[in-house]
Amino acid sequence: MPTPTRLFRTTAFKLSLAYLFVIVVLSLGLIAYISSTTARLFDRQLETAIDREIAELNAEYEASSLFKVMRTIGRRAMRPDASVYLVTDFSGNPLAGNVSELMYDPADVSQNVAFPVRYMRFTPGEGEGEEAHRALAKLSVLGGGYRLLVGRDVEDRIEFATIIRRSIRGAIIVVVALGLLSWIFLSRSVLRKVDGVAASSQKIIAGDLARRLPTDGSGDEFDRLAHSVNAMLDEINRLHGGLQEVSQNIAHDLKTPLTRLRNRLEEAMRSPPAADRAPEVLGPAIEECDQLIRTFEALLTIARVESHSTGVTLERTDLSALLEDIAEFYDPAAEDAGMQLNAEIAPGVAIAGEPTLLRTMMANLLDNALKYGASPTGTLDLSLSRAGNEAQIVVRDFGAGVAAADLPRLTDRFVRMDAARTKPGAGLGLAMVKAVVGHHAGALTLENADPGFRVTIRLPVQA
């Protein structure tokens, strides 16, 4: 159950508040616009009615007499929605009309412009004490100094405005109440889901790495988020597992040579070799150290390349020239190993690359081919071709290949096939190749070519 202070901190609360504010402001604006327009319309209608009556009465006065006018007023005053009438002589004494008292600010008065007045309706048979009514009135001067005031009651209009004001107040109260309700509902349902996520996360942080966030299959945004986070956790778990395996492998693969090294040194201490035999005894120990250093260097390079933090940006590299060079470099070694290196290198293929890494990659592949690719035919093919926007490097030997089951593991660190156990190396060559290919946004394929083993590398060319 969420506590009130937590409810206030929710996003739903802030959103509800914002929406509430917007809705209230909008409704107020709309109502204000409508009521002011209506009020203007009313005023215009009133004025038109007043003008018409004044015109009629004026016409009657001109046509006949003041008496006739007074009679007409008397007749009209009997109607239920009668206007306000007052006829005075030039000194202001009332002569006819239906008001007992009339109050207005003389400053407002001018001919032919409507001005507000307050009046007491004169109703025969009803006592005094009636309330003053509000009206809009116009003054007209008849011939002979008589004054005619015609007005229309505006109490209805004022009451209408009051009703509108009241309904606005009511509506705002309802809107605010609904907003609060929706906020509480939203916040609580959101909080419940978020609390579920937080609780699961806490358990994962605490070490329960197999746990996943709860999903309800509803497909809403929280469900989608939970699915994404779960997928991410799976990937992290996979990487974590890989890392664990790598560290175990590193520990194992470094322990073995360190043990050999220690044994040699201990033996040398137990029976120190004669000065002339020292290189014989200690030389292998130094070689062991050098191999360890090389392994560390390779591990560091792979790690740096994989994390894309080599600090060297890719530069335009003439891959054709680079491969020609490497082929020439390895040619004598191949011949020495009883193999014939056939290089078919298409000219002018350039990529965005890091030459040192690319050379290291090629050296690893050719070293591997020389070590494991021995065959009766003694052939080793190296080719570079261009297919569309891809440069394709193929290194293929005609040796025994690798067991099919081992293919997927070849690029893992420290993986050495049985055939390789007897040969020097740390099992990092293809891991390095994979990292370098990845660094250059390329694709690496390792496959048995029956006979032999084929490595295919595709790299995006640079125009």
Add this chain to the structure above:
Amino acid sequence: MKVLIVEDDVDAAAYLSRGLTEAGHSVDVAGDGETGHEFASGNDYDVLIIDRMLPKKDGLTLINELRNAGKQVPIMVLSALSQVDDRVKGLRAGGDDYLTKPYAFTELLARVEALGRRKQTAEFEAIYRVGDLVLDRLSHTVTRNEEKVLLQPREFRLLEYLMRHAGQVVTRTMLLENVWDYHFDPQTNVIDVHISRLRGKIDKGFSKPLLHTVRGAGYVIRADAD
């Protein structure tokens, strides 16, 4: 040769100093960048060995300052940083060679001696001679005992580098870096095969071989075999 080691790791400095002294060089040691600057400015050394990470004054800064002060002495940069761009930075700052820790002492010795003798070697001479082996850098021809030896372009450059450092030990890594401009470590014996091919062309059929293997270090080309 007179060598200055600027290195803050006392053990490493002592190890280097002992090795270089045994090899017949006289050695001074400075423990930080400022002392190194003082020593290098006040004396004439043949080679400076400067660690990249130094207290008080960073190794690259020290090299920069010495170069700006007009010091021409060859400088070997030592560093635990092994990336390509670290090497480039080291050389750009004014270093002449760059060696990554940990290194084999034989490697360091060979490189320091190569640097120290660079001054008096025939970098600008047109013809190199070792015994009856003659290499003409202008006409790109090689003769042994006045007989023409046919070499591939890369073999020519390999021999040229060896003969420029005649009498000095040249390591495999030095060959890799200077002849091929490669900065990686091939696992197979590629360099040895290149050398044995070259040897087949210049030494085969002659009673006195010129190109010798130095066990645990590298190769040397010299006329008087001892």
